[in-house]
Every structure is written in C-alpha cells, then in structure tokens.
Amino acid sequence: MMRFLWTLAWRSAWNRRFTLALTVASIALSTFMLLGTERIRTDIRDSFTSAVSGTDLIVGARTGSVQLLLYAVFHVGAATNNIRWSTVQALEQQRGVDWIIPLSLGDSHRGFPVLGTTPAYFTHFRHGERQPLHLAQGHAMADLFDTVLGAEVANRLGYRLGERIVLSHGSGELDGGELAQSQHADKPFVVSGILAPTGTPVDRTVHISLQAMEALHADWFAGVPLPGRQIDAATVRQRDLTPRAVTAVLVGLKSRSSVFSAQRSINQFEAEPLMAILPGVALDELWDVIGSGEKALLLMSALVALVSMAGLVSVVMAGLNERRRELAVLRAVGASPYDVVILLTIEGALVTASGVLLGIVGLTAAGLALGPWLQSHFGLVLDLAHPTELQYILLIALLMTGWLASLVPGWRAYRLSLSDGLSPRI
C-alpha cells in the first residue's frame, strides 16, 4: 500500500507540475543562496587566512596588532612609524632568527600597493599551506629599476614583461597627469617578472627592491619632491642606496618553540620601541572584526530560505482547497486520514528534495562557469568539491524544514478530511 501511496503522490504531483515547479524553483534558489553564501564565506576566510604562513613574527613600530597586520600583510592603511635600518640589522642578528623579510610600503601604482623588499621575499615568503611564491614569467629584480608584478596587477592592467611603468607617491589618489609632481615619472620601472596567482594580497602588489624604494625618494622630503634638487635615474645609481628605514619586518625563526621568547625580546628592544605579533593570532583578531559582515550574509540567506519554505507551505495550502475533492475521493476509496497525511508529506519531501538537488546542481554549474571570473576579479578560489561541515548541516536543515513545512498542510488536510468526511462542502 505504501508503494501505491508513492505512486499516488507522484502522479498527483505530476498532475500539478506547473505549480509545484515554482515551489521547487524557489527552494532551489534558497538552497543555491544558502550553500553559495556559506561556500564563499568559507573560501574568503580561507583565502584570508592563507595571506601569510610560515612567518613566525611580524615586527613593526608600536601600534595595534590588527593595524600592523593590515599594512604588513594586506598592504592596507599606513604605518604611524617606521623601523630604523640599524634595528632591522640587529633583528637579523638576534639569536634564534633564521631569516627576515624587510617590507617598505607607501607608494602605489594605479591603485595597487608598491612593496619594497629584499630577495629574501622570494625565497622565504609563504602563503596558504606554506606554499612559496612562483614566478610565472621572467625573473626577480636584478636591476635597480626592475619590478615584479603580482598576477592580478599584470592581468588587470595588461602588463607584460619589459613594460615600463611609473609609480606614484602615496596611495595614488592624486594619480593623474595634472598632478604629475606626485608621480615618480623621472624614474620608470621595467617589469622583469610576473608572479603566479596565489589568491592572496601578493597578487595585488607591485614589488621593487628596497634600494629602488630608497632611490625613488632620494630627492623627496616629507612627502614632496625637494624643489630644484631633482636627481635623475642615472645619477641616483651612484648614491648610497642603503635604506634608511622600513615599515615592517617578517621574521622566520629557526625553531617555532622559541616564538614567545623571541616576541618578548623584540617587544623589549632597547634602541627603539618595537612590537612583534603572531600572524595567526592577529589574523583571528582581524577576522573577528570583519567576519561579522559575512555572518550577517549567512543570516540573510537563512531568512531567504525560511521565506521560501513559507512559500512551500502556502503553495501546498492554497492547493489544498482545490484538492479537497481529490482527498475526499481518496477517503471514499479507503484512504484513512493518516494515509492522506502520508501522501502530503511524501509530496513535501519530494518537492523539497528535488528543490535542494536542483540548487546543488545549479550551484556547482555556476561555480564551474564563474570560477575563473571570481578568481581573476576577486582572487577567490571556490572549493566546490569539498563541502564544509556547515554546508552539510544547512542541507539537512533545509530538507528537515521543507519536510516539516509539508506537515502543516498535512495536518490541515487531516482536519479537512475528518470534517469533510466523504462529501466536502465546496
């Protein structure tokens, strides 16, 4: 008899397929949205936390730890103070330190941050699961005015190897021909290498050497070019280009276990006030701040899912009045009110399941179709093949809610068929 009920449910649903298709579509959409939001949320978080790895300490002038992380790793915002070069050298000599990567920030190129650094950057910097940087084309900086571009910079601006580019002083808001004094137009750079995509802020960064950074600012003082004292690109090569200061230093230790003692000794550095932070801890802190937005997003899509479940209930409820006759006929041929409830729950389960399935298929298809675009425009790599735990929970929640929602019309049908008996008053 159960098999007959399944057949009945299926045939009856097929009979009303156009109305039900709308419900299936709305459930599919909310599945798409809910799972998609969770996917993007997780992948943003992953790409966020993969911005730096393998670095034991980030050292900068005394400031907030989140702020230090923001400019040292994400190249956002500005440092309040720099670190003297002598301090950087002292850091490198400190016991337990394996390597250091000095970072010098402040300039930009068409909105992308410019990072002055040393060759150590290309050998020691790690992202994601301790992956090193790879040059997709060309080589690291060899000449003073060589630059290595992040993948997104090259891609967005259409730069190739050998291209000559001009950097801007500061964050580049004053970029443009009429304000040419804020450009380092006298010292153009040549693209010597382009990095492979990483999905991290590296992709958005223009890398130059610390010496080049020094050379750019040899004739500048307090943020403006010194009038009448321009030094051209050829002359500047003759000068001592040892950097005077850097913005931050990434530190790798010989042994991870000494991280806290190293942090303590840097924090107590006598020559100037310094601060050392653990990247993982600071990333978590930062995520706590910006992560609430994505929680709101998830909440929104949960609400959307709830609304479409309400839609499911209302569609089935509205259809119920048309179906009173059908249910009475079923009662007349021997279906009990329980059978009627079972029939409606089977239908609810079928509709929910096909909606959810359609949503998953749609999400996968959209992920495959839009994946390259998402990666190139947002640096976001969607990992559709590995559902998150929350995705499973959401899926089960969707199925359960849909099924529970179908119990509401089921209960109403039960009441109706009890009160209607065999002759509905319609």
Next chain:
Amino acid sequence: MRDAILEIEHLRFAWPGSSELCLDIAEFRVSKGETVFLHGPSGCGKSTYLALIAGVLLPQHGRVVLDGRNWADLRTAQRDRYRVDHVGYIFQQFNLLPYLSVRDNVMAPCRFSPPRRQSAVLQAGSESAAAQQWLTAMGLQSNLWDRPARNLSVGQQQRVAAARALIGNPALVIADEPTSALDENRRNAFLDLLLSACRAANSALVFVSHDRRIAERFERCIALPDINRVDTHDEATA
C-alpha cells in the same frame, strides 16, 4: 426475511455545537442485496444520514450496525478500514482521481482493502481482470480503460465510479445522487447498469436522490422526512 446488512436503531444526531437535533430515526433496516431508494427535499439531512451510515459521523445516541459491527465500537482508523472493506461509495460527481487511468481508479479500493482485493481476485482471477469485468458490466468499452479519468465524459465517469464501488463486492453500495448530473436517457441507462451490477455483486444499494420518478425501480422507497422525527421543513425552505 433476509439477513440485515444495515441496522439503525434509535439514532439521534446533532451537529457538534448545535443544540438542535438534525436526525432522529427510530429504526431503519437494509437487507443483504436489497435496493433502497431514499429521497427527500434538499437540506433534509440526506448527506448527513449517509455519512452516519458510512461511519464517517457517529450519532450521539443509538446504534448504526453495518454487517454486524456497530460503528461506535470501532476507533477512527478501524472505521476507515471497516468502511473500505464493506462500503462502496458513489458521489454526485467528481468521483475519480483525474490523473489515474480508468482502470487504476477502479482498482483503488483493492489497494486499501485486502478483503476486497481477495474477493476481486477470487471472482475474476486478478484485480485487473475484476476491474475490467465491472467496467464491462457498466458498459465501458475497453478502449477507455487506459485513458486518464479526466478525459471521460461525466456519464462515463459516473459509470467508472460505479465499477469502482462494486469491485471486490462490498456488502453495501452507497450512491449519493449519482444521476443528478446526467440527462434522462443517460440516467436510465446508468440505473439499469448499476442495479444489475449490484444484483450481480450481491451488494445492497442505498440510493439517494430527490428525483422520485426513478423510485419504482427499487425494491423499497423511503422518504427521509417520513422516518425522521425532527421536522426539517424550515431548513428545507430556507
């Protein structure tokens, strides 16, 4: 006198929440295989009476005994089972599940009632054969059997409903104004087929209609207002 299939004694029924009685019937009896015509004006409580006979409603007083069992002694789910085992039901119209084939509609009671399935198999060899037998008995050609029920005319649908009510030979067939949507010729043809089929199935028939012209074709004719001690005349004219 033949054995009774339906016995009603001292039945009193009022709709829940209503203080006035709707039906008050001292005695009503239907023998096995008997055909009874029940008539009365609209609103005299005919449908309510049928619901009481079929055990869909229970009276506040008295007994409604169908084939030896008092409906009131059974629980809701048991009444559902007992009903499909013993009663075939034909409505005024819209009897069928439009999305099932004619044959599947006729076989539907066998899906819910093992006794009727057994009876159908015993009689015709299989459920499907039994369905075809009753469809033929109701004058429906084999080219209609596999069509969806919605494609049939009203007259054809009523005959399918009758075949469904009769499959598995239930003890009692209840027909609630099944001919009201038919014209005179079709009505007569339908009655001919239904009455002979009930005879063949040895099922008693309680046939309700307000059309007294057909009353003479039944063994017995009863006016509900005559046996109902509640005066429903006001309701009828209201």
